[in-house]
Amino acid sequence: MSEKPSVVVGMSGGVDSSVAAALLVSQGYQVTGIMLRLWSQPCMEESNRCCTPEAMAQARRIAAMLGIPFYALDVQERFRNTVVESFIQGYSNGMTPNPCLVCNRQIRWGFMLDQALALGADYLATGHYARIEYSDDGKVRLIRASDPNKDQSYVLSGLSQEQLRHSMFPLGGMKKSDVRELARQFSLPVAERADSQDLCFLAGGDYREFLLRYAVKEMKPGKIITREGKILGEHQGLAAYTIGQRKGLGIAAPEPFYVLEKNLAENTLVIGFKDELGQSTLKTGVVNWISGNAPETDIRVQVKIRYRADLAWGILHSTPDGCSVVDFDRPLRDITAGQQAVFYDGDQVLGGGIIQP
Amino acid sequence: MSNLNPMIYFDYAATTPVDPRVMQEMLPYFTEKFGNPSSVHGHGQIAEAALDNARTKVANLLGVRSEEILFTGCGTESDNLAIRGAGMGQRRSRNAYHILVSPVEHHAVLHTAKQLEEYYGFDVELLPVDQFGRVDPQDVKASLRPNTALVSVIYANNEIGTINPIHQIGEVCREAGVLFHSDAVQAAAHLPMDASSANVDLLAIGAHKFYGPKGVGALFVRRGVEVIPTQTGGNQEYNLRAGTQNIPYIVGMAKALEFAQTEYITWQERLSALRDRLIERVLEEIPQSRLTGHPIERLPNHASFVFKGIDGNQLLMMLDAAGFACSSGSACKVGNPKPSDVLEAIGISPIWNKGSLRITLGHSTVPEHIDRLMEVLPATIEQLRKISVG
Numbered sequence: 001m002s003e004k005p006s007v008v009v010g011m012s013g014g015v016d017s018s019v020a021a022a023l024l025v026s027q028g029y030q031v032t033g034i035m036l037r038l039w040s041q042p043c044m045e046e047s048n049r050c051c052t053p054e055a056m057a058q059a060r061r062i063a064a065m066l067g068i069p070f071y072a073l074d075v076q077e078r079f080r081n082t083v084v085e086s087f088i089q090g091y092s093n094g095m096t097p098n099p100c101l102v103c104n105r106q107i108r109w110g111f112m113l114d115q116a117l118a119l120g121a122d123y124l125a126t127g128h129y130a131r132i133e134y135s136d137d138g139k140v141r142l143i144r145a146s147d148p149n150k151d152q153s154y155v156l157s158g159l160s161q162e163q164l165r166h167s168m169f170p171l172g173g174m175k176k177s178d179v180r181e182l183a184r185q186f187s188l189p190v191a192e193r194a195d196s197q198d199l200c201f202l203a204g205g206d207y208r209e210f211l212l213r214y215a216v217k218e219m220k221p222g223k224i225i226t227r228e229g230k231i232l233g234e235h236q237g238l239a240a241y242t243i244g245q246r247k248g249l250g251i252a253a254p255e256p257f258y259v260l261e262k263n264l265a266e267n268t269l270v271i272g273f274k275d276e277l278g279q280s281t282l283k284t285g286v287v288n289w290i291s292g293n294a295p296e297t298d299i300r301v302q303v304k305i306r307y308r309a310d311l312a313w314g315i316l317h318s319t320p321d322g323c324s325v326v327d328f329d330r331p332l333r334d335i336t337a338g339q340q341a342v343f344y345d346g347d348q349v350l351g352g353g354i355i356q357p
Numbered sequence: 358m359s360n361l362n363p364m365i366y367f368d369y370a371a372t373t374p375v376d377p378r379v380m381q382e383m384l385p386y387f388t389e390k391f392g393n394p395s396s397v398h399g400h401g402q403i404a405e406a407a408l409d410n411a412r413t414k415v416a417n418l419l420g421v422r423s424e425e426i427l428f429t430g431c432g433t434e435s436d437n438l439a440i441r442g443a444g445m446g447q448r449r450s451r452n453a454y455h456i457l458v459s460p461v462e463h464h465a466v467l468h469t470a471k472q473l474e475e476y477y478g479f480d481v482e483l484l485p486v487d488q489f490g491r492v493d494p495q496d497v498k499a500s501l502r503p504n505t506a507l508v509s510v511i512y513a514n515n516e517i518g519t520i521n522p523i524h525q526i527g528e529v530c531r532e533a534g535v536l537f538h539s540d541a542v543q544a545a546a547h548l549p550m551d552a553s554s555a556n557v558d559l560l561a562i563g564a565h566k567f568y569g570p571k572g573v574g575a576l577f578v579r580r581g582v583e584v585i586p587t588q589t590g591g592n593q594e595y596n597l598r599a600g601t602q603n604i605p606y607i608v609g610m611a612k613a614l615e616f617a618q619t620e621y622i623t624w625q626e627r628l629s630a631l632r633d634r635l636i637e638r639v640l641e642e643i644p645q646s647r648l649t650g651h652p653i654e655r656l657p658n659h660a661s662f663v664f665k666g667i668d669g670n671q672l673l674m675m676l677d678a679a680g681f682a683c684s685s686g687s688a689c690k691v692g693n694p695k696p697s698d699v700l701e702a703i704g705i706s707p708i709w710n711k712g713s714l715r716i717t718l719g720h721s722t723v724p725e726h727i728d729r730l731m732e733v734l735p736a737t738i739e740q741l742r743k744i745s746v747g
Contacts, residue, residue: 032678071674114744115671119678 006030007123007168008116010108011070013058015188016127019179020170022186024125025066032119033063033070036112038079038103039201062188075111082106084201084214091211091239094264094357095338098155098307099199101352105158113166123168128152131172132164140164142290142349147175154307157342157352158288208240222267224251227260227276235269238262244277244334278331284341284353286322291350294318302344303328305335305355316343324353365726367683369566369658369719370515370543375609376568382612383570386605393601395591404604411611415575418618419560420551427576427594428607432542432563435576436465438587438598439538439559440509444473446583447506447536454479455505457497459521460702461490461514463540465561467698470509483702484510489651490517490703494525498533507536512544512560516686516699516715517650518659520544527556536582542566542574546617547625547656552577562614564606567621568720569613573606621720628718629657635716635727636660643735647709649686649700658718661686663705667712667741675737681730686715 009021011033024031035056056072063070083103090097108126116124129145130153140161145151159167171179199207212219219237226232233251235241241248245259249271258277261270282305287294295318302311303326314328326341335355342352386407392400394408409423416423429435440456447453458470460483473479485496492510501508508530513520523539530537538559541550546567552560559582563574578584578597590599639646645665664672669685676683686697696710716730 034674069677071670071677073670073674074668115674118740118744119675 004028004030005122006032006120007125008032008034008112008119008121009068010112010124010126011035011059011063012127013055013062014127015183016129016171016179018059018062018127018188019182019186020125020127021062021068022066022188023170023182024168025068026186031066031068032116032121033059033066033068034112034115035059035070035072036079036107037072037074037076038107039076039084058189065188073112073115075107078111079103079107079201087199088211088214090338091207093338094238094262095354096242096336097338098340099201100155100307101158101340104155105163109159109163109167113163117166123166125168125170127171128156128169129171129174130156130169132167132169139291143172144344144347144349145169145171146173150176153349154304154340154342154352157290157340157349159290160288161290161292164290208236211237211239220267222269224249224269224271227270227272232257232271238264238267238269241269243336274333277333279335280328280331282326282328282335282341283356284324284326285356287318287324287343287351287353289351294322294324295350299345301326301350304342304344305332306339309334311344323356364677364680364682365729366721367681367716367718367726367730369546369722370656370715370717371684372565372571373546373568373719375565375570376613376616379569379609379613379616383605383609386608390604392604394604395593395601407604407608408602411607414611415614418550418614419577420553421577422580424595425577425580427578427598428602428610429574429576429598430572430603431574432540432561432566433463433465433574435561435563435574436463436538436540436542437469438576438584439561439578440466440469440507441473441587442584442597443536443538443559443578443582444470444479444506445477445585448479449585450583453504453506455502456481457484457500457505457508458482459484459486459492459510461486461492461517461519461699462509462511463515463542465542466509466511466538466540479506486702488703489654490514490519490649490699491651491654492521492526494522494529497526498529501529501533501535505533505535507538509538509540512539512541513548513656513659514650514699515543516697516713517661517703518543518655519650520548520654520656523555523557530558531556543656543659545614546621547628547658549622550618552579558582564610564613567613567617569610570606573603573610575610624720625657628722631718631722631724631727632658632660634724635718635730638727638731639734642731643738646738647705649703649705649713656717658722659715660717661713661715663700663709664712664714664738665709667738667745669711669713671741671745672712672714672737675741676733679733679737681733684715684717685713 007024007029011017060070083099086102087097087099113124129150131143133141133143144153221234221236223231224233224235241259243259246256249257251257257271260272298315298317301316303314312328312332314326317325337355337357339355340352341355343350390403392404394405412426413423416426456470456479470481474481484492486492510521510526512523527537536558539557540561542563545562558579560577565571584597586597588599593599647663649661649663700710
């Protein structure tokens, strides 16, 4: 029997998780593959981005090639009740939620990690691009991937010490091109899929369509107005818009309009010009500090206000209720309630919290 | 944690290994005796003789005439041909289009009947079953109509192991002059099969459930029963199932059925003793556990349970990792915990019916296997209950 720990790999049939599994096998770990069936929208299985029957078959094929056991587990009910529910809830409260964070915390590092540990595994590995380091005091640190273009530490910022302690990210130190090369070396039959930021359960359409389908009551048309109250048009329902959005307002003007604000009480969409956008401060809800502890003094941090945003400098002030306030060096456009603000000290993720309206 | 771990196999109802003696019997027909039984020449004659012998053997074992046995590609195909072929025949000859099936049929029967209803204008009615999944012959009697084409009741259920009173149901159908089909795919491995006294008009079997090869089955069709072929072409199998016969597999099935009906059947006592020990221990040692199916009238090798508040798929995964190959009763490899039709039909509530487990015993099962399973099963279920709360 090998002395190497046993690892459950969350597989999706895609190149990243397949290479992660192959790497662990080649390093001598005892590997088991698990794939979660998260969502299937009736009659739209074909265009679902995740857990299609083909993706499932692909993951199974790769597991067979690697000679590892593979299991598919159904979590549709749980996914619907947590991730999709909070997504719809968020939008109906005027927020722009990021369901991947909820999914990672509650489904992947909730349900799946529980299953892995129950199976006797020591670790849960995924194909995420992020790194883990152990500090001398035994704490686990979450570190950005070495390839900044692929870094996914943002969506992992909701994980706890306990969850991270049982995590492995075999691709964290690689470039996408390395991973493709490894896939070739391992002769993995991975179909090239375009990287996409679409949410896995949107089934090809966009989130507006999805909201119309699942949360019609949140999609009540109303007035589009300026800050001065001038009516410029009609919106399709506030949930269909996000702060800073320019396209799709349907208003012809010499200078482009941007969404400045969503007024839920009045059901109005407030728009204005580019120079009216921007905010130099944000407040978050309760912060998940990766170390488990909030900093005792104000600290200078870099902040990501959404998954693909650039890092922005600011001063972070931790409030006694566990929340935080950030004062940015320069005003930022697109600070959007519902998105996660993630705090970095260099490459290290300090923590993150949901931006409040 | 590799697939190659020494596993204890508890899934004989899914399939069985081929008996080495059966395989020996098959081998010459892949190579030197490779002829096509329809050919005129010597090679063909050797193959035809083998086919003929196999047919006679199967017929004798089932207590019927050799021209009443058709060879097919599997048990499912036999069920398809029975339901579709005899159903179509009845509609053609006497405009009968009402089909009565039990709700605990294998999908081979149920989905075929549903298709006849959906696309071909048949009227499919489900018979009532009791809490054990048994059909009462009196209910069959009460449900028969003048235009009933066919009744189909599974001999012994694959998921819950319950054996139906086939003789009595057959009698009721016989009296009313209505055709009666029974899917005996599970039963043929364990119960003495006598199609002539069982009052069935059609009976389906598949070889791989009784230590024969996969990919071959047979259908008994009582003489005089009109079956409209669903696969047309050459005149093989009395014009009822076109296509060159798979001689090595057919030879293998005949041999395997011989062992099943003469030798394996003597294991009954040993297997049912092990089965009862397992059932007793599970119900005693695992809180919130229930036996599904009939406590006595069940297949001798078959134990099936539901455990409250767990997902059967997760349980299978845990057991596989611990070295036990088991089943939830119905194949659902995609991990979809949709409760089974059978468990719903016998009234198992949703909080219970997702947590099903089927343990089926076979030739290599020894008491120690049961003990080893019981070292793991109670704790695994407890653990699953704990994490599914969170």
